[in-house]
Amino acid sequence: MAAAAPGAKLPSTRSLVADYQASPVTVQKALQTLTAEGLIESRPGVGTFIRAARTAKPSDYGWQTAALKSPLAALPPASSTMRDVPLDAISFHSGYPARELLPERLVRAALTRAARGDAALSRPPAAGLPELQSWFAHELAASTPAGTAPPNPSDVVVLPGSQSGLSSIFSALVGRGQPLLLESPTYWGAILAAAQAGVRVVPVPVGPDGPDPAVLTRAFEESGARVFYAQPNYANPTGAQWSAGRRDQVLDVVRAQGAFLVEDDWAHDFGITSNPVPVASRDDSGHVVYLRSLTKSVSTSIRVAAVIARGPARERILADRAAESMYVSGLLQAAALDVVTQPGWQTHLRSLRHQLESRRDLLVTSLRAHAPQAHIEQVPKGGLHVWVRLPDGTDLERLVRDCEAAGVIIAGGNEWFPAEPAGPFIRLNYSGMNPGAFPEGARIIGEMLERNLG
Numbered sequence: 525m526a527a528a529a530p531g532a533k534l535p536s537t538r539s540l541v542a543d544y545q546a547s548p549v550t551v552q553k554a555l556q557t558l559t560a561e562g563l564i565e566s567r568p569g570v571g572t573f574i575r576a577a578r579t580a581k582p583s584d585y586g587w588q589t590a591a592l593k594s595p596l597a598a599l600p601p602a603s604s605t606m607r608d609v610p611l612d613a614i615s616f617h618s619g620y621p622a623r624e625l626l627p628e629r630l631v632r633a634a635l636t637r638a639a640r641g642d643a644a645l646s647r648p649p650a651a652g653l654p655e656l657q658s659w660f661a662h663e664l665a666a667s668t669p670a671g672t673a674p675p676n677p678s679d680v681v682v683l684p685g686s687q688s689g690l691s692s693i694f695s696a697l698v699g700r701g702q703p704l705l706l707e708s709p710t711y712w713g714a715i716l717a718a719a720q721a722g723v724r725v726v727p728v729p730v731g732p733d734g735p736d737p738a739v740l741t742r743a744f745e746e747s748g749a750r751v752f753y754a755q756p757n758y759a760n761p762t763g764a765q766w767s768a769g770r771r772d773q774v775l776d777v778v779r780a781q782g783a784f785l786v787e788d789d790w791a792h793d794f795g796i797t798s799n800p801v802p803v804a805s806r807d808d809s810g811h812v813v814y815l816r817s818l819t820k821s822v823s824t825s826i827r828v829a830a831v832i833a834r835g836p837a838r839e840r841i842l843a844d845r846a847a848e849s850m851y852v853s854g855l856l857q858a859a860a861l862d863v864v865t866q867p868g869w870q871t872h873l874r875s876l877r878h879q880l881e882s883r884r885d886l887l888v889t890s891l892r893a894h895a896p897q898a899h900i901e902q903v904p905k906g907g908l909h910v911w912v913r914l915p916d917g918t919d920l921e922r923l924v925r926d927c928e929a930a931g932v933i934i935a936g937g938n939e940w941f942p943a944e945p946a947g948p949f950i951r952l953n954y955s956g957m958n959p960g961a962f963p964e965g966a967r968i969i970g971e972m973l974e975r976n977l978g
Contacts, residue, residue, distance in 0.1 A: 530576035534564065596700075599719050600939065603712045604924075609933045614958070614965035617935040619760070620824055621908060621955040625879060627863060627872040631823045634862035635855075643858035650851050651842060652682025652830070656861045660816060660830040667801055673808040675832050681842050684852045685827035686790060686817035689841075690717035692848065693786055693813060693831065694751075696840040698723045703749035707735060709911075709940035709949070711760045711788065714753055718942075727943045728752070730759070732902045734766040737773040741781070750783045757800035758791035761940045761951040762911045763904025771803045778811050784837065786813045791907040793821035793873055794955075796881045798905040810834035813841075818860050820908075821876075828852065828860040880955060883962075884910070887954040890963040895970030897977065898950075908955040911937070914948040919976055923950075926972040932965045 528534075535543065540551045555572065558564045566572045605619045638644065643653075651657065657680040665674030683689040690713065698704045700722035706714060708727035718725050726747045728735050734756065743749065754774070756766040766774070778785045785803060792800050804814035810833070817829035833841055863869060884903070887910060891898055899913040914920070920936045927934050937949025950969075954962070 758907030
């Protein structure tokens with residue numbers, strides 16, 4: 525058969541059985557294998573034939589270069605935090621909590637109920653299910669002090685995840701080619717969304733307590749920006765939380781500049797030794813555009829978030845969302861609402877707080893014992909990550925490669941800087957799988973760091 529010419533017809537099954545002294549079952553299995561490998565093909569009613577060898581012609585997509593021209597914005601590469609890695613690796617790189625930290629029972633039950641209800645077949649309103657809008661508004665209202673008007677459900681726009689919300693906010697409120705102030709370092713997804721929107725990024729350095737109000741004022745005045753993106757509670761990657769005084773100072777600056785603060789409250793459900801207090805709870809004049817996500821705390825498969833904005837800003841964001849995706853899956857909205865309104869949700873959050881604390885403390889203790897060269901400037905009061913400063917002179921790319929070769933996956937800190945990095949950093953996730961491996965992972969990081977510096 526190997527010498528047969530392409531297109532030649534094979535003998536019948538009966539002939540093959542006789543020629544090779546094999547059973548009919550063996551012959552049939554052999555023919556099935558050859559068919560699966562693309563070596564032969566069956567033509568019903570005609571017979572089985574040797575497939576003609578096809579020479580793979582290299583594809584030429586050069587014409588697309590001329591058709592597409594240069595991209596309007598150079599997008600950053602996909603984040604290393606989104607990589608899939610071997611299950612036996614010690615993974616510190618991810619930005620998501622491990623499955624055992626999610627309310628799995630609540631999520632499964634909620635999805636079952638949602639699938640049986642009207643949400644499975646009905647188109648939801650463009651701004652979101654009214655009940656879910658009310659839940660987001662009431663949650664923020666719970667921390668709003670007397671004398672400040674709480675948000676209304678009509679101020680809420682439900683989103684298919686906070687990442688799409690960032691893209692819409694930057695497009696609607698900043699505009700292509702216009703300046704946008706970003707904390708530095710900051711969430712890599714915000715940097716990506718800014719690039720996608722074609723805005724001009726202006727970095728604002730931040731410390732353990734957030735941005736310096738004087739530096740922020742100068743950045744507004746020198747750049748002419750009217751939007752500042754920040755994470756006041758458990759910032760990604762640093763874990764920083766603004767004090768009450770700093771929240772008021774930043775809000776005063778934003779008001780004085782006639783500007784917007786885009787507050788990304790991504791870690792609202794991940795407080796450990798403190799509680800998140802949104803800056804938005806102190807504002808009723810529309811200066812704070814508040815972004816709240818449920819994706820990380822409910823389930824990565826239920827991508828539901830919300831933006832709370834007042835006045836024309838809300839209408840512009842809603843219009844951008846309508847152009848992008850029209851509406852968010854009603855099934856996912858119903859499931860998310862079901863989870864967060866169950867009595868078991870608050871029980872889960874109390875348990876989660878304790879689990880995150882023990883994991884955080886284990887990782888910090890392990891790093892201090894096995895990687896003393898790695899400096900932890902601030903033990904975070906919440907969130908999912910520890911931000912680690914490495915010694916000057918560390919070859920960060922080499923360290924990441926060496927650790928991976930030894931079975932430890934870490935994320936180099938450069939991708940969290942909207943401009944040049946302020947030094948060598950790594951971000952380590954303490955909410956990932958297998959916390960029992962934290963000491964071994966820290967030992968390997970320390971060993972590779974010593975080799976790197978030696």
